[in-house]
Amino acid sequence: WENSYSIKFTRFMYIAENLNNIKSQLPAHVTLVAVSKTKPVADLMEAYDAGQRIFGENKIQEMTDKWEVMPKDIEWHMIGHVQTNKVKYMAPYVSLIHGVDSLKLLQEINKQAAKNNRVIDCLLQVYIAEEESKFGLDEEELYEILNEIQHNKENYKNIKIVGLMGMATFTENQNQIEKEFKHLKTIFDKLKTQNSELKTLSMGMSGDYQLAISCGSTMVRIGSSIFGSR
Numbered sequence: 177w178e179n180s181y182s183i184k185f186t187r188f189m190y191i192a193e194n195l196n197n198i199k200s201q202l203p204a205h206v207t208l209v210a211v212s213k214t215k216p217v218a219d220l221m222e223a224y225d226a227g228q229r230i231f232g233e234n235k236i237q238e239m240t241d242k243w244e245v246m247p248k249d250i251e252w253h254m255i256g257h258v259q260t261n262k263v264k265y266m267a268p269y270v271s272l273i274h275g276v277d278s279l280k281l282l283q284e285i286n287k288q289a290a291k292n293n294r295v296i297d298c299l300l301q302v303y304i305a306e307e308e309s310k311f312g313l314d315e316e317e318l319y320e321i322l323n324e325i326q327h328n329k330e331n332y333k334n335i336k337i338v339g340l341m342g343m344a345t346f347t348e349n350q351n352q353i354e355k356e357f358k359h360l361k362t363i364f365d366k367l368k369t370q371n372s373e374l375k376t377l378s379m380g381m382s383g384d385y386q387l388a389i390s391c392g393s394t395m396v397r398i399g400s401s402i403f404g405s406r
């Protein structure tokens with residue numbers, strides 16, 4: 177018993193320590209999303225007990241399973257690619273959907289939010305990386321979607337676009353990453369002058385969050401630096 181207790185205690189100290197370490201480096205205007213995908217509830221609870229209340233998951237089923245058993249004051253963020261037919265499972269509780277990349281998806285989120293008498297906050301995911309594989313909107317599609325919402329507000333009463341999200345190219349090249357983050361920040365600033373509801377710029381992960389913050393991020397999504405590698 178003593179052994180298993182001390183192992184558990186050590187593990188707790190390690191997640192709490194990582195969390196506190198990262199939090200101590202974040203400016204007050206930057207929100208930390210603890211990315212807990214693939215990690216067991218016990219690990220999330222250790223972060224919860226250390227004070228963390230915002231968790232990010234990339235699969236709706238897994239997030240819903242965790243939501244069901246964990247304390248209800250947690251804010252759940254969907255950070256992954258969202259399939260339209262699964263929106264209904266998270267609509268009752270999700271607090272922010274980071275990866276919105278089509279009007280069709282936005283319309284489904286609006287529909288499911290309405291069924292739950294909710295307004296769901298969303299970020300539009302903008303494609304900033306050089307890779308082919310990443311999801312997201314190009315600038316033109318982004319403006320088209322914002323225009324559509326602006327001109328048909330009554331059709332989008334149950335969603336609120338509160339900002340943008342982006343992922344940089346997976347590379348060691350800091351200049352490349354910086355260029356991409358700055359590009360997204362420029363788009364964000366431009367849109368903000370027309371839309372006062374845009375407040376959140378979600379960019380930065382374990383490997384690049386400091387750079388992202390220096391480029392203007394207001395929300396970082398950090399997984400492995402808190403919970404260990406996956």
Ligand SMILES: *Cc1c(COP(=O)(O)O)cnc(C)c1O
Pocket residue numbers: 211213234255256343380381382383397398399400401
């Ligand atoms: C997994 C994931 C993260 C966190 O990545 P880490 O490198 O573990 O910090 C952030 N954002 C998205 C969209 C992810 O899928």
